[in-house]
Amino acid sequence: MIRVLVVDDEAMIRTGFQHILDAAHDIEVAAAVPGGQALRTAQDTRPDVVLLDIRMPDVDGLTVLAGLRRLPHPPVVAMLTTFDMDEYVATxxxxxxxxxxxKDTDPEELPFLVRTLADGGTVLSSKVTRTVVDGYLNAGPRETAAHxxxxxxxxxxxxxxxxAxxxxxxxIGTRMxxxxxxxxxxxxxxLGKLxxxxxxxxxxxxxxxGLLKEPRGEDGG
Structure with missing residues (x-):
C-alpha cells in the first residue's frame, strides 16, 4: 500500500482528496491535516507521498517542505495549488x-499520479509545465547547463x-x-553529478x- 499524507488548510480539499485516494485499491490516506500539524503527523505516520498545499495561512508550504526534507526518511512531496502560475513553484x-x-486535477488521474510519485517519477500539471520550464530556462545560460x-x-x-x-x-528500466x-x-x-x-x-x-532535442538510440545505448 502507498501511504499518503494530505496537507491543506481547507477541510473540503482534504476530505475530497482522501475520498478519491482511499477508493484506490493500493493507496491509503494515512492522515489529512492542516499545515500546522504536517510535520508531527509525517513523523508519526511515515507516509510515502505527501500532497502539500503551497499556500496556507497557518504555516508556509515551503517551510513544511523544508521540514519534511530533513526527516530521517523523507517522503516524496508534490505541491498543491489552485493557481496555474504560482511564483513559489520554482522555489x-x-x-x-x-x-x-x-487542486482541480481530474479525480480519475489522481491515483495514477500518486503511484507515479511513489515509484520515483515526477508529476507536473500540464497547465503549468511551460511556465515552470520557462522559469528554469531563464535562470542561467545554456552553456552552464551543457557544462x-x-x-x-x-x-x-x-x-x-x-x-525528463x-x-x-x-x-525507465523497462524501456532501457x-x-x-x-x-x-x-x-x-x-543527481550527484548535476x-x-x-x-x-x-x-x-x-x-x-537542449538535451531533449537531441536524437537518441531506441535502446538507450
Missing part, C-alpha cells in the same frame, strides 16, 4: 519537491532524457532493459541544455 522544485499539481551535463556518461544522459519525460524508475536497482543507481549518480536535489531539477536542467 519548491529547487527545494526538493517532486511535482506540482493543481553540467558533460559530466554524465552516455547511459546516464539517456536515463536523464527518460527522467516523467518516467518512473520501473518504466535495466533492473530497477540499476536505474536507481544511475539516477543517484545523475548537483541538484531532485529529478525535476535534473529534467529542467536537461531541457535548458
Amino acid at each position: 519548491a522544485l529547487r527545494s526538493g519537491a517532486a511535482g506540482f499539481l493543481l 553540467s551535463l558533460a559530466r554524465l556518461t552516455d547511459r546516464e544522459r539517456d536515463v536523464l532524457v527518460l527522467i 519525460e516523467g518516467l518512473s524508475n520501473a518504466d 532493459h535495466l533492473s530497477t536497482g540499476t536505474v536507481k543507481d544511475h539516477v543517484s549518480a545523475i 548537483e541538484v536535489d531532485g529529478r525535476v531539477q535534473a529534467a529542467l536542467l536537461a531541457e535548458r541544455a
Whole structure:
C-alpha cells in the first residue's frame, strides 16, 4: 500500500482528496491535516507521498517542505495549488519537491499520479509545465547547463532524457532493459553529478541544455 499524507488548510480539499485516494485499491490516506500539524503527523505516520498545499495561512508550504526534507526518511512531496502560475513553484522544485499539481486535477488521474510519485517519477500539471520550464530556462545560460551535463556518461544522459519525460524508475528500466536497482543507481549518480536535489531539477536542467532535442538510440545505448 502507498501511504499518503494530505496537507491543506481547507477541510473540503482534504476530505475530497482522501475520498478519491482511499477508493484506490493500493493507496491509503494515512492522515489529512492542516499545515500546522504536517510535520508531527509525517513523523508519526511515515507516509510515502505527501500532497502539500503551497499556500496556507497557518504555516508556509515551503517551510513544511523544508521540514519534511530533513526527516530521517523523507517522503516524496508534490505541491498543491489552485493557481496555474504560482511564483513559489520554482522555489519548491529547487527545494526538493517532486511535482506540482493543481487542486482541480481530474479525480480519475489522481491515483495514477500518486503511484507515479511513489515509484520515483515526477508529476507536473500540464497547465503549468511551460511556465515552470520557462522559469528554469531563464535562470542561467545554456552553456552552464551543457557544462553540467558533460559530466554524465552516455547511459546516464539517456536515463536523464527518460527522467525528463516523467518516467518512473520501473518504466525507465523497462524501456532501457535495466533492473530497477540499476536505474536507481544511475539516477543517484545523475543527481550527484548535476548537483541538484531532485529529478525535476535534473529534467529542467536537461531541457535548458537542449538535451531533449537531441536524437537518441531506441535502446538507450
